[in-house]
Amino acid sequence: MKKILGTSLLLLNLAVFGQSQEDSIQFAKISTEILNNGKGYTELRDLTKNIGHRLSGSEAYEKSVKWAEQKLRNAGADKVWLQEVMIPVWVRGKESLQIQTSNGKWKSLKMLSLGNSEGTGGKDVSGEIIMVKSMEDYDKLSADQVKDKIVFFNYPFSQSYIETFKGYSDAAKYRTTAASLTAKKGGKFAIIRSLSSAFDNVPHTGAMRYSDDKKIPAVAIGNTTADELAELLQSQKVTAKLNSNCGMKGEKLSHSVIGEITGKKDKSVIVVGGHLDSWDVGEGAHDDGAGIVQSIEVLRTFKKLGIKNNHTIRVVCFANEENGVKGGVQYGKTAKENNEEHLFAIETDAGGFTPRGISLEMDDEKRRQIQSWAKLFLPYGVYDFTGTYSGTDLYPLHDMGVPTAELVPDSQRYFDIHHTEEDTFEKVNRRELLLGASTLTQIIYMIDKNW
Numbered sequence: 087m088k089k090i091l092g093t094s095l096l097l098l099n100l101a102v103f104g105q106s107q108e109d110s111i112q113f114a115k116i117s118t119e120i121l122n123n124g125k126g127y128t129e130l131r132d133l134t135k136n137i138g139h140r141l142s143g144s145e146a147y148e149k150s151v152k153w154a155e156q157k158l159r160n161a162g163a164d165k166v167w168l169q170e171v172m173i174p175v176w177v178r179g180k181e182s183l184q185i186q187t188s189n190g191k192w193k194s195l196k197m198l199s200l201g202n203s204e205g206t207g208g209k210d211v212s213g214e215i216i217m218v219k220s221m222e223d224y225d226k227l228s229a230d231q232v233k234d235k236i237v238f239f240n241y242p243f244s245q246s247y248i249e250t251f252k253g254y255s256d257a258a259k260y261r262t263t264a265a266s267l268t269a270k271k272g273g274k275f276a277i278i279r280s281l282s283s284a285f286d287n288v289p290h291t292g293a294m295r296y297s298d299d300k301k302i303p304a305v306a307i308g309n310t311t312a313d314e315l316a317e318l319l320q321s322q323k324v325t326a327k328l329n330s331n332c333g334m335k336g337e338k339l340s341h342s343v344i345g346e347i348t349g350k351k352d353k354s355v356i357v358v359g360g361h362l363d364s365w366d367v368g369e370g371a372h373d374d375g376a377g378i379v380q381s382i383e384v385l386r387t388f389k390k391l392g393i394k395n396n397h398t399i400r401v402v403c404f405a406n407e408e409n410g411v412k413g414g415v416q417y418g419k420t421a422k423e424n425n426e427e428h429l430f431a432i433e434t435d436a437g438g439f440t441p442r443g444i445s446l447e448m449d450d451e452k453r454r455q456i457q458s459w460a461k462l463f464l465p466y467g468v469y470d471f472t473g474t475y476s477g478t479d480l481y482p483l484h485d486m487g488v489p490t491a492e493l494v495p496d497s498q499r500y501f502d503i504h505h506t507e508e509d510t511f512e513k514v515n516r517r518e519l520l521l522g523a524s525t526l527t528q529i530i531y532m533i534d535k536n537w
């Protein structure tokens with residue numbers, strides 16, 4: 087009995103070993119192909135330099151739709167199509183923020199209106215600045231104290247978290263709610279300290295929203311600008327004057343771009359994607375041009391290496407992640423209407439930095455299965471399978487019960503440049519970007535083979 091058990095265990099071990107050896111070989115082929123022949127970096131240069139930033143609703147976004155369609159065809163997709171989606175149109179226009187101190191002189195501050203914010207309609211709006219350091223501070227102020235004032239929410243991005251996304255989430259409520267909170271107590275507009283890990287004066291935009299009809303402006307200033315303003319406020323009254331033209335300009339029909347290679351065995355779908363839109367400053371290189379070219383690279387690599395995929399592998403370039411998530415919502419809705427079975431979906435929207443892991447939002451059994459593949463990823467520096475979140479565009483799929491995931495790159499530099507004029511192609515490293523594409527291709531190879 088002991089001997090039989092021993093023999094069968096040995097056979098089982100050999101089978102598992104043989105299996106994982108085959109997978110190791112395939113992983114190496116994928117990595118070697120992408121690092122040597124990957125097109126993602128040059129494609130990112132093309133997207134960022136020839137089209138540039140591409141807020142949904144803009145002409146540049148429409149150009150990027152055509153661009154993505156072409157790139158998916160070039161990569162060897164069997165089918166490429168556009169998915170219609172109604173998106174909000176927000177336009178920045180001209181904007182300026184000035185402060186006046188006790189010497190009477192006006193000084194311009196580097197600023198950005200927050201995305202989705204209404205402006206001042208091209209008129210000057212001014213008032214005395216009052217500073218709060220936290221929500222708790224703000225809650226203590228009476229409506230009388232806030233009326234006609236400019237509220238400066240000087241809440242710092244925490245430097246303590248090693249996972250910088252935690253610092254970002256922690257500070258995010260200031261960006262989303264500052265305007266409505268200020269309006270509720272009769273303030274004229276809100277200034278926030280940027281959701282930024284950098285020690286510089288670069289303002290970071292990003293989505294805000296109104297919780298009621300009182301729509302006053304909200305703007306962001308960089309960290310050193312915020313520190314200087316805070317110091318001034320210690321010793322004197324400071325007046326701020328805002329003049330801006332931004333605002334919502336209705337809705338528009340636009341598109342997400344989808345391309346796939348059909349499954350050999352069945353029609354169930356594995357999604358890999360990122361968002362094609364970006365904010366209207368910088369070049370949308372890390373956020374999320376990187377994710378787009380990495381996703382296309384996955385498809386290209388499957389074709390190039392002649393990997394026969396069992397299931398359909400679909401690249402989705404989502405529209406409007408930044409200021410509405412309408413592309414993600416529409417994708418989920420359409421998948422449901424068409425009764426499409428989705429096996430797995432992964433998004434890459436955390437920057438094109440060195441991959442460190444994959445975050446898994448799914449039931450324990452599936453999580454454990456993916457975690458059991460961790461050894462295969464280790465030679466590529468990918469070790470962290472502990473995260474439990476997934477990409478914003480994927481939440482509709484997740485709500486339908488689809489196991490979802492997100493690529494986890496090194497996050498130390500992402501929030502220095504996120505949603506700023508600094509998010510440019512030059513900040514992306516070719517090897518780091520392509521290693522991310524390699525990790526995505528490897529995980530999709532495993533899912534396709536085993537699920």
Ligand SMILES: [Zn+2]
Pocket residue numbers: 361373374407435
């Ligand atoms: Zn993004």
